[in-house]
Amino acid sequence: MPFLGQDWRSPGWSWIKTEDGWKRCDSCSQELRSENGQYTINHSIILNNGEEEIFSNECEYAAKKRKKEHFGNDTAAHSFYREKWIYVHKESTKERHGYCTLGEAFNRLDFSSAIQDIRRFTYVVKLLQLIAKSQLTSLSGVAQKNYFSILDKIVQKVLDDHQNPRLIKDLLQDLSSTLGILVRGVGKSVLVGNINIWICRLETVLNWQQQLQNLQMTKQVNSGLTLSDLPLHMLNNILYRFSDGWDIVTLGQVTPTLYMLSEDRRLWKKLCQYHFAEKQFCRHLILSEKGHIEWKLMYFTLQKYYPTKEQYGDTLHFCRHCSILFWKDYHLAWLLKDSGHPCTAADPDSCFTPVSPQHFIDLFKF
C-alpha cells in the first residue's frame, strides 16, 4: 500500500481492504506501534546480554502469535475509523498541493451509511440526481464506482421497504437518459474506463427501472384497524403533512371521506403558501365564478412555472472557519462534544451553515 497521509509530515495510516473499498484502521495502527515498541525493547535486551538468546526467541514467538490473533479476529480487533468530513480548498498551500474535487468529496463523506438514516435519505438522493444530470463525467473512476454501488444500495432499500419510490424513479430516469447520451454521443475519450462498463451500467439502470415498475405492494391482511378507521381530524392531520399535491389527490381517490377531505380549499391554500410566494400567486391568479381563489388549480399551474420548496431532515454542513464540509454526528456530539469535524473556531455553532444539494455541487466548480 503506497504512503497515503494527510500531508507530507504525518506518519501515514494502516489500511485494510474490504468490499466497500480501502478502510483506514486506527486501533490496529496503535496496537502495532505498541507491539513494535515491545519488540524493540526485547531486541535491545538481546544486544546487551548474549545469554538471553533463548528468552528472545520466546519473545519473538509470542509477539508473532499476538499479531496472528490480532489479525485473525476479524470483528473485534478492527475498528474502522470513518472520517465524515473533508477540507474543501481551491488553491495549493504549503502543506497541501492541489484542490479538492467532487469525486474526492463524494468518496469521503460516507453516503452509504447516510442513506440508512431516514433524515438524510432524500438529501443524498437529490445529490445523486444532480450529479447524474451534469457531473457524472467529472467524477474519478473510483468515485463513479462508488456512485453506482450507493445507487445499488438505495434501489435495494426501496425494493425492500417500498418507501420513496417516485423519488428513485425520477433519479433513475435522469440517470438513464444521461448514460444513453454518454454511451452513444460522447465517445471513449471522455468516459473513464472501458466503454463496455458504461453499457453494462446503462443495462443495470434499465433493469432497476423495470424492477421498480413491477413493484407490487403485497396486500396486507389486516384484521384490525385500517386507515379509514381513523377519525376525521386525524386523517386531516395526515393530509396536511404532504408536501406534494399528487399525494393528496391520490389519497383522495381511496374513499369518499378522503375525497371530501382532499378537496378542502384550506389544505391547498396552505400547500401553495408553503411552496410559493405571494408575488407568484398574483401573476397566476385563478378565480372561481363566485370570486373565490381556486387554490388547487393554482397549485398545479404554479408548479409548472416555479420550482417547489426543498426541505430535508438533515443536510451536510459547511464550517466557514475551517472550510470543512461535514455531517453533524448528533450521537458523537452528545457524547464527546464533537461537532463532526476537528473545529478550531472559538464559537463553532456560529460558523456552520447547512449546504443544499445545488450548493454542494457548486462548491466544486471552478
Added chain:
Amino acid sequence: MPSIRLQGSDGEIFEVDVELAKQSVTIKAMLEDLVMDDEGDDDPIPLTNVNVAILKKVTQWCTHHKDDPPPPEDDENKEKQTDDITVWDQEFLKVGQRTLFELILAANYLDIEGLLNVTCKTVASMIKEKTEEIHKTFTVESDFTEEEEAQMRKEKLV
C-alpha cells in the same frame, strides 16, 4: 417515585410513574380534578379507549422522551416535514400497521403531542409517492364501485 394506576379498556390494571403519566395532557387534567388522598390512591384511573398492551408501548415512548424540551410553537415550515424522526423513534415505530394506528388513536385520546406528531409523520411517509397501491397497503375497502373508480382515474389528469 409516586406512581398511579391506570385501568385499560380490557380491565387490566397497569402501574406507571406519575411524572411520566403527566406527559399525557388528558391524564394530567384527570389528576388535577381528582382528590388524591391515601384512600383515593387505590382507585385506578379508567382509560376506556386504550388497551394495556398499547399503554405499555406508550409508556416506553414516554420514558425515553421524558427529558425532551417542550416543542416550539407551531412552525409553519415544520408542518410539511415527514422525515425528521430520530433513529430511536424510527426503530420504535417499526411495528405492524394495526399497532401503528392504535398508537395514533391512543396518542390522540391521551393527548401526547410528541407521540401523535411522530406517528402521523410515519403514516404520511408510508403513504407518500404511492399510487393505486394505497388500497393494498392499507387494506382500505374502497367505497367506490368499479365504474366510479375508472372514471376518477380518467379525471385524475385535471
